[in-house]
Amino acid sequence: MQIPSTLLEQAVTEFAKLPGIGRKTALRLVLHLLKQEPGQSDLLAAAVTRMRHETRLCQRCYNIADGPLCPICSNPLRKKDLICVVESIRDVIAIENTQQFSGSYHVLGGVISPLDGIGPDQLTIEALLKRIKEEDSKELIFALNATIQGDTTLYYIQKKLQPQAIKITTIARGISFGGELEYADEMTLARSLQHRMPVEQLKL
Amino acid sequence: MQIPSTLLEQAVTEFAKLPGIGRKTALRLVLHLLKQEPGQSDLLAAAVTRMRHETRLCQRCYNIADGPLCPICSNPLRKKDLICVVESIRDVIAIENTQQFSGSYHVLGGVISPLDGIGPDQLTIEALLKRIKEEDSKELIFALNATIQGDTTLYYIQKKLQPQAIKITTIARGISFGGELEYADEMTLARSLQHRMPVEQLKL
Numbered sequence: 146m147q148i149p150s151t152l153l154e155q156a157v158t159e160f161a162k163l164p165g166i167g168r169k170t171a172l173r174l175v176l177h178l179l180k181q182e183p184g185q186s187d188l189l190a191a192a193v194t195r196m197r198h199e200t201r202l203c204q205r206c207y208n209i210a211d212g213p214l215c216p217i218c219s220n221p222l223r224k225k226d227l228i229c230v231v232e233s234i235r236d237v238i239a240i241e242n243t244q245q246f247s248g249s250y251h252v253l254g255g256v257i258s259p260l261d262g263i264g265p266d267q268l269t270i271e272a273l274l275k276r277i278k279e280e281d282s283k284e285l286i287f288a289l290n291a292t293i294q295g296d297t298t299l300y301y302i303q304k305k306l307q308p309q310a311i312k313i314t315t316i317a318r319g320i321s322f323g324g325e326l327e328y329a330d331e332m333t334l335a336r337s338l339q340h341r342m343p344v345e346q347l348k349l
Numbered sequence: 350m351q352i353p354s355t356l357l358e359q360a361v362t363e364f365a366k367l368p369g370i371g372r373k374t375a376l377r378l379v380l381h382l383l384k385q386e387p388g389q390s391d392l393l394a395a396a397v398t399r400m401r402h403e404t405r406l407c408q409r410c411y412n413i414a415d416g417p418l419c420p421i422c423s424n425p426l427r428k429k430d431l432i433c434v435v436e437s438i439r440d441v442i443a444i445e446n447t448q449q450f451s452g453s454y455h456v457l458g459g460v461i462s463p464l465d466g467i468g469p470d471q472l473t474i475e476a477l478l479k480r481i482k483e484e485d486s487k488e489l490i491f492a493l494n495a496t497i498q499g500d501t502t503l504y505y506i507q508k509k510l511q512p513q514a515i516k517i518t519t520i521a522r523g524i525s526f527g528g529e530l531e532y533a534d535e536m537t538l539a540r541s542l543q544h545r546m547p548v549e550q551l552k553l
Contacts, residue, residue, distance in 0.1 A: 147442065147446060149442070150415050153404060155396045155400065158396070159392055159397070160393070164381050165377070174368070175400060176438060179438075189363040190397045190398045192362070192363040193382065194390060194391065194394045195356050195359070197382060197387050197390035198390075200357060208353055209353060209354045210354060211356055217353055233380075235376070235380060
């Protein structure tokens with residue numbers, strides 16, 4: 146695609162580096178910005194720059210933060226001794242959106258995956274272990290993806306914690322709400338049978 | 350969607366203002382930028398700012414340009430007396446990609462659409478008429494969309510040009526290459542019958 150302006154071309158190239166955005170979509174975005182007031186482009190550019198340079202990771206849970214602590218860690222109403230271990234910031238946002246969790250988080254920054262060259266040292270596992278000891282945490286809820294890497298990470302951390310008296314749980318796996326049995330994969334169906342629950346425990 | 354950082358939230362909001370990008374997609378883009386080196390975000394921000402502030406419209410054809418004239422108008426190999434009239438910069442790029450047109454362009458900036466409050470004065474029609482007179486153009490090819498607004502614009506300009514001896518044509522409408530007759534809409538099929546071509550004229 147030939148673009149009759151070097152500056153336009155550069156903007157298209159930069160947008161096209163973003164995931165899921167090809168050159169045609171990038172051109173549509175750039176031409177949209179060209180049609181808007183210049184202030185709109187300035188806002189976008191400033192927001193991108195500030196977001197990248199001024200955000201940091203929360204000292205305690207490695208979630209994204211504007212200051213030393215993220216809003217969840219600095220909220221006195223959140224339970225400090227209940228920690229939900231997640232892979233990424235995206236998972237924190239997903240769980241926060243359920244409005245069902247009142248504890249705090251720990252963002253690992255990935256899962257152990259030797260094939261991708263990610264070992265325990267690349268993740269925030271040391272910080273988690275130190276934090277559990279210092280804060281005397283009561284329960285650790287693992288909310289990792291149900292992959293081999295996720296399970297490996299869970300077992301690794303569990304093993305490291307063994308001498309300590311802490312309750313370790315993982316989020317329930319099963320047929321999703323509204324999901325139909327006949328379309329569920331065998332693994333999910335098998336696990337949901339294996340981890341069946343007494344009906345009286347269900348809060349309907 | 351609650352985002353645990355005001356700076357992240359602002360970046361998501363700005364991305365979500367772009368066409369076809371919702372808040373979920375915007376979040377994915379922003380988290381991608383967060384994972385990359387800061388230089389990546391700086392490049393994007395700089396490209397957006399420069400594109401919006403330093404590009405201008407070509408003095409001659411109103412295409413996008415980095416200087417006073419666009420690369421097409423400043424190219425001595427392009428025929429100056431053959432003008433293709435289009436609605437937007439996007440159409441210039443589409444026609445340039447065919448590599449079949451060696452004339453120059455005139456970007457109207459829209460089509461006459463009274464319902465949207467767009468009259469001839471909001472478009473670059475005056476400049477086109479002036480340019481045709483000054484440059485002694487030979488042919489005008491209309492490549493406007495086949496809508497009522499496109500047709501209205503074509504007739505308006507044609508009428509304004511009537512005293513002048515200039516050839517006026519419009520791009521061919523018909524069944525697209527690879528298109529199947531049974532799926533073509535009636536209007537297209539009717540027009541393609543009406544404007545049928547002698548077989549010997551086809552350059553196969």
